[in-house]
Amino acid sequence: MEFAVQISNLSKDYKTGFLTKKTxxxxxxxxxxxxxxxxFGFLGGNGAGKxxxxxxxxxxxxxxxxxxxxxxxxxxxxxxHQHLGYCPENPYFYDYLTPLELLNYFGEIFGLSRxxxxxxxxxxxxxxGLLESDWNRHLRKFSKGMMQRVGLAQSLLxxxxxxxxxxxxxxxxxxxxxxxRELIANLRTEGKTVFMSTxxxxxIESLCDEVAILRHGKLAATGNLQDLLRGENEQSQFEVxxxxxxxxxFRSNIIGTVExxxxxxxxIVSCSDEDVENVIKTVRSAGGKLISVQQxxxxxxxxxxxxxx
Numbered sequence: 170m171e172f173a174v175q176i177s178n179l180s181k182d183y184k185t186g187f188l189t190k191k192t193x194x195x196x197x198x199x200x201x202x203x204x205x206x207x208x209f210g211f212l213g214g215n216g217a218g219k220x221x222x223x224x225x226x227x228x229x230x231x232x233x234x235x236x237x238x239x240x241x242x243x244x245x246x247x248x249x250h251q252h253l254g255y256c257p258e259n260p261y262f263y264d265y266l267t268p269l270e271l272l273n274y275f276g277e278i279f280g281l282s283r284x285x286x287x288x289x290x291x292x293x294x295x296x297x298g299l300l301e302s303d304w305n306r307h308l309r310k311f312s313k314g315m316m317q318r319v320g321l322a323q324s325l326l327x328x329x330x331x332x333x334x335x336x337x338x339x340x341x342x343x344x345x346x347x348x349x350r351e352l353i354a355n356l357r358t359e360g361k362t363v364f365m366s367t368x369x370x371x372x373i374e375s376l377c378d379e380v381a382i383l384r385h386g387k388l389a390a391t392g393n394l395q396d397l398l399r400g401e402n403e404q405s406q407f408e409v410x411x412x413x414x415x416x417x418x419f420r421s422n423i424i425g426t427v428e429x430x431x432x433x434x435x436x437i438v439s440c441s442d443e444d445v446e447n448v449i450k451t452v453r454s455a456g457g458k459l460i461s462v463q464q465x466x467x468x469x470x471x472x473x474x475x476x477x478x
Contacts, residue, residue, distance in 0.1 A: 171204060171205065172202045172203060172204055172205065172238075173203050173204065173205040173206075173239065173240060173330070173331050173362040173364075174201070174202070174203035174209075174226065174237070174238070174239055174331070174362075174364060175201075175202050175203075175237065175238040175239075176199055176200055176201040176202070176222070176226075176235070176237045177200050177235055177236050177237070178198050178199070178200055178234065178235040178236075179196055179198070179199040179200070179222070179225065179232050179234070179235035179236070179237055180194065180196050180197055180198055180199070180232060180233045180234045180235055180386075181194070181195045181196040181218070181221050181225060181230065181232050181233050181386075182194050182195070182233045183195055194386055195216075195218045195221045195386055196218045196221055196222060196225075196232070196386045197218075197385070197386040197387045198235070198387065199218070199222065199235070199383070199386070199387070199388055200388065201381055201388065201391065203362065203364060203379070204362075204378075204379070205362050206357065206360050206361070206362060207357065207362060207363075207377075207378040207379060208353060208354075208356075208357050208362075208363040208365060208376050208377045208378055209362070209363065209364050209365065209377060209378070209379050209380070209381070210365055210366075210367070210373040210376070210377035210379070210380035210381070210394070211223075211364060211365065211366040211380070211381055211383070212366070212367075212370075212373065212380060212381065212382045212383065213366075213382060213383030213384065214384070216385075217383040217384060217385065217386065218383050218385075218386040219335070219366045219383055220258065220335055220366070222383075223255075223333050223335050223364070223366060225237065225244070226239065226244055226333065226364075227253070227255050227333065228244060228245070228250070239252075239253065239331065240252060240330065240331070251279070251327065252327075252329055252330040252331065253329050253330075253331055253332075253333065254324035254325050254326075254327065254329035254331070254332040254333065255324055255332075255333045256317075256320040256321050256323070256324040256332075256333070256334050256335065256337060257320070257335050258335040258336040258339060259339075260316055260317065260319065260320030260323075262308055262316075262319070262320075263308070264307060264308055264309035265307050265308075265309065266307070266308055267304065267305045267306060267307060267308065268290075268294055268299060268303065268304050268305075268306075268308070268319050268322070269290055269294075269304050269305060271308065271319065271323065272286070272289070272290040272293065272294070272319075272322060272323060272326055273286050273287075273290060275323050275326050275327075276289060276290065276326055279326065279327045281326075281327075289326060290322075290326075293322040293323075293325055293326060294318075294319075294322055296322070296325075296352055297318040297319070297321045297322045297348070297349070297352065298318060298344075298345060298348045298349075299315065299318045299319065299322070303315065312340070313339070313340030314340040314341045314342060314345055316340070317337070317338075317339055317340050317341055317345075318341075318345070318349075321334075321337060321349065321352070325356075329361065330361060330362065331361065331362045331363075331364065332356060332361060332362070332363050332364070333364045334353070334363065334364070334365045334366070334367075335366050336366060336367050336368065337349060337353070337365060337367065338350075338367060338369050338372055346369075346372070350372060350375060350376060353365070353376055354376060357378075365377070370469045370470055371469075373394075373469060374394070374469045377394055378393070378394065379391070379392060379393055379394060380392070380394050380397065380469075382472070390472070394469075397472055398469065398472060405441070405442040405464055405465075406439065406440070406441060406442075406464070406465040407439070407440055407441070407442060407445050407462060407463065407464055407465060408437055408438070408439055408461075408462075408463050408465050409437070409438040409439075409440065409445065409448050409449065409452070409459070409461070409462050410435070410436075410437050410438075410459075410460040410461045410462075410463075411435045411436055411437075411438065411452045411457045411458060411459055411460060412432075412434045412435035412457065412458045412460055413434065413435060413456070413457055413458045414435050414436065414452065414455055414456070414457030414458075415455065416429065416431045416435070416436050418455060419436065419451065419452070419455050419457070422451055422454075422455065423438075423447070423448065423451050424447055424451075425440060425441075425443070425444035425447050425448070426440070426441070426444065427439065427440040427444055427448060428440070435457065435458075435460075439465070445462065449462070
């Protein structure tokens with residue numbers, strides 16, 4: 170099976186107002202495919218429809234129209250949920266349970282044996298970075314970041330094939346974010362599929378294979394992350410930084426279509442991938458010093474904001 174998630178023309182309407190009912194369309198004909206074994210980034214501004222989409226996939230909301238499949242099964246089929254993990258943006262659990270009691274409870278629901286539950290609970294609480302001294306504290310005493318760690322642990326309890334994460338880094342400190350990034354990256358190594366919604370663009374850039382951007386409930390862009398960042402340019406663009414060079418002489422000797430921006434002690438040369446070798450040879454023949462050669466691409470922030478302009 171090539172796709173872990175298949176969404177076809179999915180729409181969701183909400184009724185708003187008291188006396189005069191108005192229709193608010195949260196999702197508008199969304200079609201999307203997510204390949205197995207990858208980390209998929211789901212982006213969009215506030216109110217774009219990200220959480221609505223995830224809740225429909227989880228069976229917590231019913232779509233107005235369209236359909237969706239997970240692992241080839243329609244989302245209305247209950248059996249598919251045994252292969253899923255889900256951590257909502259703001260996980261909420263009974264306040265007077267401890268993390269161990271909570272995970273043990275969910276483990277019983279999934280039919281895990283006593284020994285397996287004990288082993289799995291300890292393994293996951295360690296994996297999400299929750300201190301052992303907190304395993305038997307009531308959840309009502311936990312911070313938002315600590316609750317997020319517990320929510321992530323419960324989403325992995327049943328060893329799911331697909332994990333849906335809605336703002337998984339919410340409330341975490343920088344160390345916690347790094348730990349959870351490593352955890353998510355390891356899920357891909359294990360062959361699992363991760364469907365992740367987040368506003369933290371740096372996490373998307375460092376983790377995701379493919380992304381989709383929602384704008385007002387509609388799909389604004391989707392595809393391989395590197396291809397999207399490269400944009401419509403068929404050729405890769407590079408910046409070559411050089412010093413200790415006579416820019417006037419260098420400009421007269423260079424062959425190819427380049428842009429030279431003179432600096433205090435050298436220049437930054439912008440060129441296509443076809444001209445990089447020629448630029449480097451010219452720098453060396455002129456006795457210049459090569460500082461760096463960097464591929465130029467737009468940032469994910471540029472891509473994101475460009476789809477909201």
